[in-house]
Amino acid sequence: MVLVFAESQKGNFKKTAFEAVTYGYKTAQALGTECVALALGSANNAADLGLYGASKVLHVADAALDQFDGQVYAKVIAEVSQQVGAKVIVLSHTSTGKAIHGRLAARLDAGSVAGVNSIPTVDGGFKVKKGVFSGKAIAEYAINSEVKILSVMGNSLQPAIVGSPAAIEAANVTVPASRVKVKSVSRIEGIVPLPEAELVVSAGRGMKGPENWGIVEDLANTLGATTACSRPVADVHWRPHHEHVGQTGIAIRPNLYIAIGISGAIQHLAGVNNSKTIVVINKDPEAPFFKAADYGVVGDLFEVVPQLTEAVKKFKA
Numbered sequence: 105m106v107l108v109f110a111e112s113q114k115g116n117f118k119k120t121a122f123e124a125v126t127y128g129y130k131t132a133q134a135l136g137t138e139c140v141a142l143a144l145g146s147a148n149n150a151a152d153l154g155l156y157g158a159s160k161v162l163h164v165a166d167a168a169l170d171q172f173d174g175q176v177y178a179k180v181i182a183e184v185s186q187q188v189g190a191k192v193i194v195l196s197h198t199s200t201g202k203a204i205h206g207r208l209a210a211r212l213d214a215g216s217v218a219g220v221n222s223i224p225t226v227d228g229g230f231k232v233k234k235g236v237f238s239g240k241a242i243a244e245y246a247i248n249s250e251v252k253i254l255s256v257m258g259n260s261l262q263p264a265i266v267g268s269p270a271a272i273e274a275a276n277v278t279v280p281a282s283r284v285k286v287k288s289v290s291r292i293e294g295i296v297p298l299p300e301a302e303l304v305v306s307a308g309r310g311m312k313g314p315e316n317w318g319i320v321e322d323l324a325n326t327l328g329a330t331t332a333c334s335r336p337v338a339d340v341h342w343r344p345h346h347e348h349v350g351q352t353g354i355a356i357r358p359n360l361y362i363a364i365g366i367s368g369a370i371q372h373l374a375g376v377n378n379s380k381t382i383v384v385i386n387k388d389p390e391a392p393f394f395k396a397a398d399y400g401v402v403g404d405l406f407e408v409v410p411q412l413t414e415a416v417k418k419f420k421a
């Protein structure tokens with residue numbers, strides 16, 4: 105059986121949860137087995153996971169799980185997977201999934217591959233592919249352990265409706281509240297997290313200073329996009345570190361990545377070159393980013409970006 109951990113936040117499933125269930129369903133089809141979803145804590149509309157291919161949804165409703173704690177989540181997922189005899193466990197390759205993955209693999213003595221972007225093949229052994237060396241090559245991994253854990257890159261497949269709402273079953277796991285050691289001190293609301301974002305507006309040192317970011321935010325708000333930045337910008341605290349994309353930051357694969365005043369260094373490209381469409385705005389026609397761009401605008405960002413925002417507003421009106 106394939107068990108998919110479906111991530112939720114404040115009771116609502118994330119888009120990555122539907123992607124993970126779709127991935128789990130296709131993996132289960134390849135293995136000739138069923139796909140079961142697992143929801144932890146508050147979970148609205150959990151039956152809808154059946155639409156994406158889960159034959160049922162196991163639910164640990166304990167309120168202690170409304171606060172994410174990687175250790176506790178790994179323990180609970182491990183217990184449920186042992187109870188149901190899961191052979192493949194699918195996670196999302198998000199910050200939540202990354203905090204669980206290694207712990208779960210250690211608990212279950214499982215072979216694991218993080219950040220996969222293709223469905224496993226099973227003829228001649230269980231094999232799965234992922235991008236390596238900053239997306240420059242594809243490696244294929246064979247996993248021989250009895251239990252296998254995979255985490256799925258965000259936006260690497262579209263959630264597909266293949267079934268109908270599933271039955272929800274309570275899973276028999278207890279979570280002592282005292283085990284939850286993590287406390288949430290603040291939460292940023294209303295922003296699609298970068299790994300899940302389909303539209304990203306990103307800016308770099310060409311912005312000259314943090315006081316100029318208003319034009320980037322205007323464009324992002326107009327498009328409904330998430331903001332990102334290059335590393336030096338985060339290093340000097342013009343922008344928060346959670347916006348830093350690239351080799352040492354977050355790797356993303358949105359449908360649209362708009363790069364403003366970013367040169368396109370190889371370490372930056374490493375995190376964004378899987379974007380489906382890349383638009384570059386830079387005043388230097390020799391900027392390396394233009395080689396990776398689908399569309400490029402050579403010009404002063406302080407003139408181009410407000411004009412682009414106005415054009416989008418007119419288009420939407």
Ligand code: FAD
Nearest residue numbers: 308309310334335350351352353365366367371372387405
């Ligand atoms: P710059 O290279 O200074 O480029 C600014 C750009 O803005 C220029 O192309 C310029 O032409 C343009 N510009 C200036 N003014 C205007 C204007 N008015 N209008 C239009 N365009 C304008 N970087 C990352 O981003 N992510 C990483 O994860 C990362 N990891 C790294 C890991 C290592 C080990 C190392 C050594 C480096 C890493 N870097 C990373 C840094 C990377 O090498 C570059 O230094 C960095 O990406 C450059 O940032 P930038 O493009 O914002 O700045």
